[in-house]
Amino acid sequence: MHFTSVQRFDDGVLEREFTLGEIPGTLWTPESAVPAPLILIGHNGGLHRRESRLVARARHSAAYGYAVAAIDHPGHGDRPRSAVDERARADLRRAMAAGEPVDGIFESFVVPLVENAVPEWRTTLDALLSLPEIGGPVGYSGMAAIGIRLAVTEPRIAAAGFFAGGYVPRAQREEARQVTIPLLFLLQWDDEGNPRQRALDLFDAFGTREKTLHANMGGHAGTPWFEVDDGDRFFARHLK
Amino acid sequence: MHFTSVQRFDDGVLEREFTLGEIPGTLWTPESAVPAPLILIGHNGGLHRRESRLVARARHSAAYGYAVAAIDHPGHGDRPRSAVDERARADLRRAMAAGEPVDGIFESFVVPLVENAVPEWRTTLDALLSLPEIGGPVGYSGMAAIGIRLAVTEPRIAAAGFFAGGYVPRAQREEARQVTIPLLFLLQWDDEGNPRQRALDLFDAFGTREKTLHANMGGHAGTPWFEVDDGDRFFARHLK
Numbered sequence: 001m002h003f004t005s006v007q008r009f010d011d012g013v014l015e016r017e018f019t020l021g022e023i024p025g026t027l028w029t030p031e032s033a034v035p036a037p038l039i040l041i042g043h044n045g046g047l048h049r050r051e052s053r054l055v056a057r058a059r060h061s062a063a064y065g066y067a068v069a070a071i072d073h074p075g076h077g078d079r080p081r082s083a084v085d086e087r088a089r090a091d092l093r094r095a096m097a098a099g100e101p102v103d104g105i106f107e108s109f110v111v112p113l114v115e116n117a118v119p120e121w122r123t124t125l126d127a128l129l130s131l132p133e134i135g136g137p138v139g140y141s142g143m144a145a146i147g148i149r150l151a152v153t154e155p156r157i158a159a160a161g162f163f164a165g166g167y168v169p170r171a172q173r174e175e176a177r178q179v180t181i182p183l184l185f186l187l188q189w190d191d192e193g194n195p196r197q198r199a200l201d202l203f204d205a206f207g208t209r210e211k212t213l214h215a216n217m218g219g220h221a222g223t224p225w226f227e228v229d230d231g232d233r234f235f236a237r238h239l240k
Numbered sequence: 241m242h243f244t245s246v247q248r249f250d251d252g253v254l255e256r257e258f259t260l261g262e263i264p265g266t267l268w269t270p271e272s273a274v275p276a277p278l279i280l281i282g283h284n285g286g287l288h289r290r291e292s293r294l295v296a297r298a299r300h301s302a303a304y305g306y307a308v309a310a311i312d313h314p315g316h317g318d319r320p321r322s323a324v325d326e327r328a329r330a331d332l333r334r335a336m337a338a339g340e341p342v343d344g345i346f347e348s349f350v351v352p353l354v355e356n357a358v359p360e361w362r363t364t365l366d367a368l369l370s371l372p373e374i375g376g377p378v379g380y381s382g383m384a385a386i387g388i389r390l391a392v393t394e395p396r397i398a399a400a401g402f403f404a405g406g407y408v409p410r411a412q413r414e415e416a417r418q419v420t421i422p423l424l425f426l427l428q429w430d431d432e433g434n435p436r437q438r439a440l441d442l443f444d445a446f447g448t449r450e451k452t453l454h455a456n457m458g459g460h461a462g463t464p465w466f467e468v469d470d471g472d473r474f475f476a477r478h479l480k
Binding site: 187189200203204209210211212213214215216217218224226229230233237 | 429440443444449450451452453454455456457458464466469470473477
């Protein structure tokens with residue numbers, strides 16, 4: 001893990017860009033005398049890890065006392081997009097505009113995204129947990145598809161916040177029953193393109209008893225800011 | 241309003257029993273130099289206003305900085321039950337045991353409960369807001385049926401937390417569209433006797449855009465304690 005830039009903010013939060021082999025990432029850490037619990041932020045949809053809302057969330061949670069990390073998955077952010085990725089996105093836009101079914105197209109690129117992202121997160125986790133300023137346990141916050149696979153394969157993930165907006169492959173909808181860690185499941189009630197009933201069914205399917213659903217009004221990008229605070233407090237209950 | 245007893249706890253919270261005409265109630269107030277915003281706690285199902293979980297919630301919210309009040313509605317707690325009430329409850333137990341439809345029985349006693357409780361709350365509100373230690377604005381927290389009617393008829397109610405468990409008469413399900421204040425709607429995912437889909441439909445129906453659903457696992461009485469904290473913070477955002 002090589003740190004390539006560093007910035008310290010007025011609230012004491014340290015923001016460092018890093019690379020780990022081919023993986024580019026960002027790490028936010030609080031001013032703290034003791035190792036901070038770690039939250040991994042998973043994102044999606046071609047978003048950059050430096051997307052402004054993601055960065056604002058990360059900095060807020062770091063100021064609250066967490067180490068927070070985000071990486072760009074293959075085909076996302078700083079990383080090159082393959083011709084296959086580009087074609088799938090073009091197919092998706094065309095199908096959506098035409099009002100055609102999109103599940104098959106989503107499967108074609110979210111399935112490999114999950115397959116590729118989870119081993120990279122585990123590698124990143126190894127590196128992050130070797131830093132003296134970061135302690136366990138670890139939380140995951142973000143895209144459900146990657147988070148489900150991570151939660152069922154990586155025993156160091158102790159709690160997770162999943163955002164219901166975003167396609168969840170059939171395989172992860174099945175794996176949801178194997179998720180037994182505490183969950184906070186965040187739903188936008190009128191998320192365009194993400195059927196509400198499918199999200200409620202996914203919440204129902206998770207194997208854990210310690211799961212809470214938070215639903216707010218509005219579309220995909222309308223999650224209210226207070227949910228960042230709620231997420232921080234959720235992790236405070238479980239990352240001890 | 242006559243105070244009939246007073247108790248001060250170690251955390252500075254003052255608990256006072258009062259009567260207001262026929263209405264018996266309890267008021268919890270924080271140690272505070274400034275008038276505290278007020279939360280009305282509505283309860284139901286024959287529960288006493290001194291029921292232990294209700295009292296624990298009220299004291300917690302008072303320690304957080306709110307004035308909190310609960311009253312016993314006609315036929316509840318300290319107040320005499322009519323023969324009609326008793327017969328309706330017996331009918332309900334019999335119908336539930338036999339697996340028969342219960343909506344008609346619920347209508348027969350929740351409709352008059354709402355009709356009677358709301359004017360009593362408004363009278364109580366007049367008296368409470370005349371106390372120097374209590375300031376506006378006002379929140380309501382508890383049973384949805386009473387809360388919906390109160391929210392659409394009493395302009396001093398600025399925000400509300402509704403518990404989805406408990407029968408909501410057809411009239412209040414219709415009135416839900418007229419509720420335009422910020423809402424926190426609390427659902428127990430496997431609430432015995434309270435169909436989940438009906439609760440989700442009610443959440444959908446509320447007229448306000450500022451509504452949040454919190455759903456947790458378990459039955460009617462299983463709401464986790466952290467929802468009390470979440471409620472306090474919800475009111476902190478809206479009772480300014």
